[in-house]
Amino acid sequence: MKLLNNTALIIAFFFLCSYNSFGQFDLDFVKHLSKNQFADEHLAYLESSALPVDSMAYFKAKYFIEYENDSMFFKQCDSAFELLSMDTLFLRYLDNYFLKKEENYREEWFIRRNEICQKDSAGAQFCYHLALNPSLSDTTKVPTLLRDDFIRLAKVYKKKPVVALLLSAVLPGLGELYIGNLRASIAKFGSQTIFGLQIVESIYFVGLIHPLSFVNIGFFSAFYVANIVGSYRDTKTKKHDLKNQFFFHVSDYYASMYPASIY
Amino acid sequence: MFRIITLLCIQLQFINYCYSQDSLTIQLLALEKDIFYSTSDTVKNSLMVQKMDLMMKNKSDNDLILKNCKRIDDQFISDSVEKSRFLWNASVLAYLENDLYYALHTIKEYQHVSNDSSLTCESLRFFIYSNYDTEKTKIIVADLIQRDSIFEAYECYSNAQAYEVRQIQFKKALSYILPGSGMIVNGNWAKGLLSTSLNSASGLAIYYLISNHLYINSLAWGSNLIMKFYIGNINLTEKLINQKQVFRQKKLAKKCELSINECLLKYPINYKFSSQGF
Numbered sequence: 100m101k102l103l104n105n106t107a108l109i110i111a112f113f114f115l116c117s118y119n120s121f122g123q124f125d126l127d128f129v130k131h132l133s134k135n136q137f138a139d140e141h142l143a144y145l146e147s148s149a150l151p152v153d154s155m156a157y158f159k160a161k162y163f164i165e166y167e168n169d170s171m172f173f174k175q176c177d178s179a180f181e182l183l184s185m186d187t188l189f190l191r192y193l194d195n196y197f198l199k200k201e202e203n204y205r206e207e208w209f210i211r212r213n214e215i216c217q218k219d220s221a222g223a224q225f226c227y228h229l230a231l232n233p234s235l236s237d238t239t240k241v242p243t244l245l246r247d248d249f250i251r252l253a254k255v256y257k258k259k260p261v262v263a264l265l266l267s268a269v270l271p272g273l274g275e276l277y278i279g280n281l282r283a284s285i286a287k288f289g290s291q292t293i294f295g296l297q298i299v300e301s302i303y304f305v306g307l308i309h310p311l312s313f314v315n316i317g318f319f320s321a322f323y324v325a326n327i328v329g330s331y332r333d334t335k336t337k338k339h340d341l342k343n344q345f346f347f348h349v350s351d352y353y354a355s356m357y358p359a360s361i362y
Numbered sequence: 363m364f365r366i367i368t369l370l371c372i373q374l375q376f377i378n379y380c381y382s383q384d385s386l387t388i389q390l391l392a393l394e395k396d397i398f399y400s401t402s403d404t405v406k407n408s409l410m411v412q413k414m415d416l417m418m419k420n421k422s423d424n425d426l427i428l429k430n431c432k433r434i435d436d437q438f439i440s441d442s443v444e445k446s447r448f449l450w451n452a453s454v455l456a457y458l459e460n461d462l463y464y465a466l467h468t469i470k471e472y473q474h475v476s477n478d479s480s481l482t483c484e485s486l487r488f489f490i491y492s493n494y495d496t497e498k499t500k501i502i503v504a505d506l507i508q509r510d511s512i513f514e515a516y517e518c519y520s521n522a523q524a525y526e527v528r529q530i531q532f533k534k535a536l537s538y539i540l541p542g543s544g545m546i547v548n549g550n551w552a553k554g555l556l557s558t559s560l561n562s563a564s565g566l567a568i569y570y571l572i573s574n575h576l577y578i579n580s581l582a583w584g585s586n587l588i589m590k591f592y593i594g595n596i597n598l599t600e601k602l603i604n605q606k607q608v609f610r611q612k613k614l615a616k617k618c619e620l621s622i623n624e625c626l627l628k629y630p631i632n633y634k635f636s637s638q639g640f
Binding site: 127128131132135136137139140142143144147293294296297300301304305311315 | 385387388390391394395398429433571574575576577578579582583
């Protein structure tokens with residue numbers, strides 16, 4: 100009788116255990132939750148699953164990437180290093196994903212990516228490292244479809260903002276020409292020339308001590324200074340924009356060429 | 363000793379189980395699991411309706427409920443009462459989430475399934491149609507007023523939605539001919555007069571430059587000032603006309619708000635829940 104009571108208690112215990120947990124982890128169900136974007140249910144399922152620490156972190160990392168919570172992804176990343184290194188499809192997805200993200204997240208990911216897998220001598224990770232310090236001699240290492248972008252980036256990357264600033268001070272529009280903005284260069288040179296001609300004309304017809312001459316000189320000076328500062332800023336912006344554009348194209352290229360997915 | 367430990371464990375598990383079942387997410391997850399593992403489409407859809415009801419009862423976000431709702435294929439809901447209840451809830455939800463195309467589709471289906479011509483149903487139809495079909499809205503309002511005069515408030519709302527400022531084209535044309543006059547006719551006296559004076563001053567300045575043989579200056583300043591003030595006057599007139607229209611519409615709608623609230627109190631548009639529960 101005593102043995103029977105104990106058995107009954109043990110059965111009751113396991114019965115309640117099975118109610119409480121959701122049983123075995125089912126990847127297909129996770130995929131289903133992910134496909135339907137049921138964020139709350141997805142997280143609840145992961146938390147209710149009896150997974151080992153590294154697997155839990157691995158699936159949570161996937162979950163946070165899916166819902167674009169990058170900082171939480173990085174928190175899970177440390178515990179899931181080993182599993183991540185074996186999941187090539189997800190690594191490729193992450194490369195493509197972070198190439199389109201803000202610079203700080205992108206940088207953080209590729210530092211971790213190197214720790215996870217350093218072997219990559221081609222692919223998005225390789226292109227990322229090439230673009231950090233682009234050189235025209237590396238052009239052949241980049242896939243053909245991405246070469247034009249890379250060459251443009253490498254050419255602009257050598258340009259120094261201070262040089263653009265000085266050139267603009269010498270001749271308005273020359274700084275823009277230096278960084279390859281032909282249209283902006285013509286527009287700036289043209290507008291500055293017109294202001295100059297206005298000053299000459301007003302001094303010739305109404306004299307230097309006249310409100311019109313003062314206004315013209317004031318506008319000329321303001322535009323001259325703005326052009327100089329603008330050239331300095333444009334050089335920095337162009338470098339940044341071309342880099343981002345290159346990363347976007349790298350991401351799209353590798354996403355279309357090689358399979359990559361979260362699950 | 364063994365029995366005490368086992369009993370404590372059972373108690374712990376039981377408490378844990380009870381608390382976890384209180385959580386809405388856990389209940390939704392359990393339903394989603396049932397949906398995923400069920401092989402019959404009828405059962406699947408019935409469970410999805412249950413999930414939608416649970417979310418509505420617990421006041422989950424409308425966009426999440428609508429996302430669930432859109433998965434449901436009403437062809438697989440065999441019970442006509444359940445089906446009409448689902449279609450009604452779907453149209454209310456879609457209207458609240460501004461998904462008017464889906465709202466229109468579901469309310470049509472609902473009327474087809476349930477033959478409901480109650481004032482509440484017509485009232486919901488009015489709100490859905492009032493967003494894009496003026497003629498249909500007028501017919502619905504006329505029918506509603508015939509059945510209960512309290513719905514005159516809807517006519518007021520409908521008129522407010524259809525309100526248009528008078529002489530829009532005339533005002534725009536005036537701003538092209540005499541800068542600032544379009545704004546003055548629209549009722550924006552200060553802005554209109556300022557625009558007229560700025561454009562006149564620009565004209566005078568250009569005239570002064572030309573008369574002093576300052577042709578480069580007249581061309582440069584003229585093109586800049588005209589672009590700024592003349593084109594600016596045209597754009598600002600259009601913007602002010604639109605602002606006036608929106609302002610008037612809101613003012614008229616505000617007048618009807620109180621009476622519409624009375625209508626909704628008398629004929630409330632609520633979700634319909636299953637009497638059986640689950």
